[in-house]
Amino acid sequence: MKFDEIQIRVRYGETDQMGVVYHGNYVLYLEMGRIELLRKLGISYKKMEENGIMLPVVSLSINYKKSASYDDVINVKTELKKTPTAKIEFDYEITNEKGEILSTASTTLVFINMKSNKPMRAPKYLLDVIGV
16 A cells, blocks of 8 residues: 655654653654655645545554654654545554664544534545555
8 A cells, every 4th residue: 555754853842751752742743644645645634624524533553662762863654554435544653763663553534524524435536546
């Protein structure tokens, strides 16, 4: 399936008193990876919302292996798991500059029609750019 990789430099405010990235900030890194993968495919979250579609996260799983610290450059690899239906699933791998795995994760998001607040199928334009 489709994947993308982005680099992020850890900012001081993302770390805790021990000098390592606060665990909750990994969720932000996952979102950044997911948004950039879709952007690379020509899909904009903003335009989806303007077209009446929301994509809330309904499932999130993270496994922490090693810590990242202030000023580290981390790589977030995001992969589209399978063809979207009414949901879209991503797998992630976050590594440090040495290529060591810091964490692995997966998320599931659901396409929601903003007018009805009900699940819907993935929009055709998204399936078209994925190549389905």
